[in-house]
Amino acid sequence: MLHLYNTLTRKKDIFSPVETGKVKMYVCGPTVYDYFHIGNARSFINADFIHRYFRYLGLDVKFIMNLTDVDDKIIKKSNEEKVAYSVVAEKYSWAFFEDIGKLKIYPATMYPTATSHMQEIIDMIAELIKKGFAYNNEGNVFYDISKFNGYGKLSGKKIEELEAGSRVEVNEEKKGPLDFALWKKAKEGEPFWESPWGNGRPGWHIECSAMSCKHLGETFDIHAGGSDLIFPHHENEIAQSEAASGKPFANYWLHFGFLNIDSEKMSKSLGNFFTTRDILKKFSAETLRFFYAQTHYASPLNFTADALEAADSGRLKIDNLYFKLEEIVKDEDCDDSLFASNYASFEEAMDDDINTPKAMAVVFDAVRDINRQIAENKASAAYLASAKKFIRRTAGDVLAVLGEAKKEAGLESQLIELLIQLRLEAKKEKNYALSDKIRDRLKEIGVILEDSKDKTSYKLN
RNA sequence: GGCGCUGUACCCAAGUGGCUUAAGGGGAAGGUCUGCAAAACCUUUAUUCGUCGGUUCGAAUCCGACCGGCGCCUCCA
Structure with missing residues (x-):
């Protein structure tokens, strides 16, 4: 009986899917404005362990991971590089698929994007306005959190305390400081889509509500993401989805622990920022997966070169x-x-x-x-x-921590076998100087020989 | 200030009331095998779970205080 720690209930709950034998799961994917880093990789790999285990159990899994392909960071980058936002998004979307492929992530059922779901997003916003949960202020649409009863139920935060300790900049356009944008009016030079409230683009949170609803339904089983998304992102998703549908949103909320580098938060300013691509140049995907699998998905994890080396030996x-x-x-x-x-x-x-x-x-x-x-x-x-x-x-x-099998490149393996034969003959004549030389030289080029009683086998490093 | 997480051997890490006089991996030491290696196997490496109290027949596990680390409350996996 599968138990999952549910952020919503703050305990391990027995997993009972909406439909027997099926699992509907949504994981917040990347914003495609850069190569993803090893912290992102941890979340994707942790989600993959869960995904793969469901498959192992023989469940019919529908697994959706979104790509945020329009937002402030992407626009900022496109301005810096003087290209269209879509050029940035496309470039890093391809990079994302390339990298998760290298990480042996089992593909999701679908990777929907925000820009291809504008109609669904607009429809949901219209529904929220119609039901009184949102208001339009001259082309900016905000969600009115005071209208939603359960606001704060996921993160355990109280609205009054949030307001008291709020570091949110005062925004005259909003009724309440915690209200958040559903639709942002386009500024000069920004990409935009037409809507009943004028030209603009969606706020960050609404895309997940719209896309999960479209592809998984109003109520589905699992919603997961990094623990930093609990508030405000996931809290806001709940507010949007449940207000729009009047039904419970996700039944199980899973959150992945953070990755630190040498006990410090990874950040570009500290100079300890590693993309997954960088790390994969030094360590195999299997080693990285092994390293991540050694720690429970919800616990914080400290990333060090020594720990990676240890993981490499272990796997x-x-x-x-x-x-x-x-x-x-x-x-x-x-x-x-x-x-x-x-x-x-x-x-x-x-x-x-x-x-x-x-x-x-x-x-x-x-x-x-x-x-x-x-x-x-x-x-x-x-x-x-x-x-x-x-x-x-x-x-x-x-777990997908097994390395690739020995490559059976025809000529290459024949040559290795030939050297092994020659070495065995040298050994028979007790010419150990020569036999050791062959073994050492092969090791230098990544071919490791192992003698057993009656034969010598090799593996490629 | 509020909310939450966390402190287990040299390192990583599971365990959250009796099955544990604390899994597993790495590292180290000794041994077996081997011409030597490598791989593999065997043995050793925490009478102890941040500190001090308390609850209990029984605690690493529950409660309290204290000390240390971290996250969220603002974009962030």
């Missing part, structure tokens, strides 16, 4: 076993019952609010057991086949 332990199994397992047919308790433990961990650190411990327990069976030569063919499947389904399909 190789799983890889080494899996590659070994790929070599010795011929027949994929297997009896899962041999690993029934391992699967049960894995699922128990994941069912407990997607406890990936615990799930990894389960995988490592299995890795040790399997290695021991192999070392002691006690493993049956059926056991090894089941072992391989267990590792693939957990470390591979759900």
Whole structure:
């Protein structure tokens, strides 16, 4: 039974979807104004663990991630670069897809954009005005939070306290300081869309309400995002959606913890800002995923080079076993019952609010057991086949921390095999100087040789 | 000022009342195997969970105080 910590109820709730067997999930995606950073990557990967686990469970998942493709930051960048906002948005949208592909993120069902949902956005704003939750002030439309009863229920904030401690600039156009923009009147030179309130563009929060409603319905199962989005973004989404539909919005709210760099907040001004692209030049996607999976999704995580190195060593332990199994397992047919308790433990961990650190411990327990069976030569063919499947389904399909299999480039692998043969002959003649030289040289170019009793295998670094 | 999170070994980290005299990974030390390596396996590495009190038959887990770290309240994953 899957339990998820729900920000709305502040406890772990039993997950019970609106429609049995189906999951409707919405995750706030990127604003496409720059390459995304490793903090964003953490959120995307955490969402991916959840997505992949639902798939593992055999649920029919509809997973929507939006791209915010028009907003202040994009406009600012387009002005700096003297190109149309859409050029910026398009460039970084492609970069986003490229990067999440590299991160082995299982694709969402759909990646809708704000600009392709203008009609839905305008319709929702019109509905909010009609129902009295919003007001038009000379082309700027604001949401009147005093009209919405449950405002603050997600973030646990009280309206009076928010107003008292408010750092929001006084805006004469708004009735209340916490009212937020649904539609922003276009300023000179800004991109705009036509609307009943004049030319302008949507506020940030409304797109998520409009798009989630269109693609998932008025009430859906899971809404997730970074913990900084709780307030005001998600709070405002709830206000918009529930006021417009009169129905509950998302049933489960999940929030991902923040990433710090060397115990400091990542920011451009501190000079500790890393894009995912930068990091992927030094570490593999699997290493990054392994590193993130070691910490629960909601906890803060400290990012250091040493920790990444440690993660790299750790995940190789799983890889080494899996590659070994790929070599010795011929027949994929297997009896899962041999690993029934391992699967049960894995699922128990994941069912407990997607406890990936615990799930990894389960995988490592299995890795040790399997290695021991192999070392002691006690493993049956059926056991090894089941072992391989267990590792693939957990470390591979759900966590996606397994590295790529050895590349079987035809000529390349033949040449390596040839060198291995020559080295074995040298070894037979006890010419260890030569055999070690071959091994060392191959290692230098990324081919690692491992001798076992009767043969030598290799892996590519 | 308000709200919330957090402090577990050299490092990362799970565990939130008895199954734990605290998982798992990294690192380190010793051993097995090996011509030597590598990989793998075995052993060791927290009588203790920020500090001090309290509740309880029993607490890392609950309560209180104190000390430290962090986030949100403004765009932000």
